[in-house]
Amino acid sequence: MSELELHASETQAEPGPGAMLRMAREARGTTIAEVAAALKLSPRQIEAIESEDFSRLAGATFIRGFIRNYAKLLRIDAGPVLAALAENAALPHAELNAPMDVGVKMPTGSGRHGKGLLGATLLALLMLALALVLFFDVIDVGMFLKLQGSPMTSTQEGQPQVVQPLPQPVASPSPPMETSGEEKPVDSSEKPVVKPGAHQLIFTFDGSSWVEVKDAAGRTIFSQMNAKGTTQVVEGRPPFQLVVGNASLVRLQYNDQPVDLMPHTRVEVARLTLD
Known part of the structure; x- marks a missing residue:
């Protein structure tokens, strides 16, 4: 960008x-x-x-x-x-609002009442x-x-x-959703170890954004609203199907290579497939 x-x-x-x-x-x-x-x-x-x-x-x-x-x-x-x-x-x-005075006086008795x-x-x-x-x-x-x-x-x-x-x-029955889409803190001194056969997506959010990621089997491995200033790491088997809301405020890296979301964005929502 x-x-x-x-x-x-x-x-x-x-x-x-x-x-x-x-x-x-x-x-x-x-x-x-x-x-x-x-x-x-x-x-x-x-x-x-x-x-x-x-x-x-x-x-x-x-x-x-x-x-x-x-x-x-x-x-x-x-x-x-x-x-x-x-x-x-x-x-x-x-x-x-207190009711308007309709001219009827309530019995007062003493001040304590x-x-x-x-x-x-x-x-x-x-x-x-x-x-x-x-x-x-x-x-x-x-x-x-x-x-x-x-x-x-x-x-x-x-x-x-x-x-x-x-x-x-639901396109077809699928096994339980993988937990690889959970938030993983990124250590600036070392890169997360990628599992064999898996590929890595790194989302950096400059503003609030809703993101959904599906893997090669069509399973949703990541789906949530992400706050400004956070980073999410998602691993799985490609091709990946991505839906990124508020795409202009999201930076994406795929296998350590930057991905430009703007060509895939329409009305602030980017939809793309990464092989």
Whole structure:
């Protein structure tokens, strides 16, 4: 990659949570309508999430739940997406407005009764907010996917739903996924030893990027969202089929040779095969 291209890639803004989800969806070839059906949301809500127009959605707690479910549906790590949400996005806050005076005076009694009623109301609101936070931030929605029975439904468009993962295309039965795609720290003083018959891919991320790698048998040996400043080493048997999101911010080496992703990139997603 030339110095001009490196400079252009460094000046690009870090993608927000909506852009991360959109790139992962496009890399998987999934439409907005399919995502909306799986999450039991409307297409305009999915568009609002991807465009980060959070004013069209509910409060901050519900938005975090929507994004967590969306990331789980795409089978990517929700951590970097939620971190980008907290860093880049301004979330709306649900407003609790006191009812207007309708001219009916409530019995006051002594001052202590009024203070007690106010304290009980504030305590009830605090408990409600705590319950919402615990539900969306602590409970893993994956545990609900294992439950048997009919799927949950809701008549309110703004409530998050249990994720129903999209069916994955399977060409033929294959043995369990190899673990060679796990992150391996790269020591600058020595190169990782490559197994006999295997070839090595080294990804260096100058920005957040979703990457998927399949080996000669068509098995997915690496698939995840990668954070800025990290390096991933993937080993396997070629030919490799690669899908790289946000490709302009990714540097790739194949068998110690640099690979230019730009000729294979369309709408920030690179698709290529390495023999």
